[in-house]
Amino acid sequence: MSLFSFQGKIWTAARSAAGMPLAFTWLGNAPQLQLQINTTSTDKNESFSGNRLQIGRLAGAKTVNVNMTLDEWTRHNIAMAFYAKQVSVAGATVTGEELPMPLAVGDVIRLGQRFVSSLVLDNDGTPLVLNTDYRIESEAAGLVEFLTAQAAQIDADYSYGNAVSMAMFSEQPKERWLLFDGINTENGERTVFELYRTIFNPPGDLNMITDEYGNLPLSGSALVDVAKLTDSVLGGFGRFVEEAA
Structure with missing residues (x-):
């Protein structure tokens, strides 16, 4: 039996022209990281027995979505969330x-x-x-x-x-390499999870005034990296990596 309860650091990096990560930035304390992995399919029923029994299932689209909550109000997180370019004002x-x-x-x-x-x-x-x-x-x-x-x-x-100005929607959304460096608090084992091409949406709701600690909710989608599709180690979307015994 291997129960799990993860904690860990979430990192993001811009992608190079060759599709590899550049310098990573830690997003700070994050109480939630959620994956939504979905597939679609088309079913086929027979038409000869009178019972319309299912005889086939054709696999369709595969999607990976990400939801996460960030606790830290940093310039990097603000710029990422609101598609903002950081401009220094002297x-x-x-x-x-x-x-x-x-x-x-x-x-x-x-x-x-x-x-x-x-x-x-x-x-x-x-x-x-x-x-x-x-x-x-x-x-x-x-x-x-x-x-x-x-x-x-x-x-x-x-x-x-001196100041830093971050105008909302002053940049196009960027593809980011997402990396989760996780630890299973049940047994101390480490798990690394990566998504190669993640695009985040702006937060739908942001509570600027609240009696509690604020947070920055972000959701996004993982796109397939075609160059990695045929690589059995990397895969097309992302991967889990665990240390072998």
């Missing part, structure tokens, strides 16, 4: 950024950059007073609330820090 300074006018008491405006500091607001050469004329609602989001009404043009001078 910190710098801004001088004379014109704010939308006019401004009433309670208006909240957004500066042109995020993660701002050293903000100075200027009314035709006269600086506005922090926490009297305005307050900084969020340096991270670049939000400023006005405490006094302003009719003349207000300009902003400030600095902003």
Whole structure:
């Protein structure tokens, strides 16, 4: 008897032009990794006995789908989930950024950059007073609330820090080599599982505000690697590998 209860690390890698994995990235803590393996078939019944008995079954399509839940909010996981390209934004300074006018008491405006500091607001050469004329609602989001009404043009001078921008759907979905380095907690034995061409879908639902720990649910499909179909060791979709006695 060999009971099993797996834990382990999930890794993904981009594929080279030759169809082999490049550098792997660990996806972090993942409480779920599920395979959905399906086949279709066409049945044939006879038409000579009067009982329409089944005499054949023609094998059809074979599919492998993957469902997993990621606990860690990392740039790699975000980019993979939302087909986003990571673009570095170098910190710098801004001088004379014109704010939308006019401004009433309670208006909240957004500066042109995020993660701002050293903000100075200027009314035709006269600086506005922090926490009297305005307050900084969020340096991270670049939000400023006005405490006094302003009719003349207000300009902003400030600095902003380095950042990484990840625009949703800025890249086409990528094929990834998926590797599960698993351990059977029942007996300590190791199992390695691989899928060669996996494409993940964006998460259908993502709870951005929750009273519990958040997670990133992902599902995807494994495509056949035609170059490996005739390899009895690799197979076309993927494989399980266990250490021999």
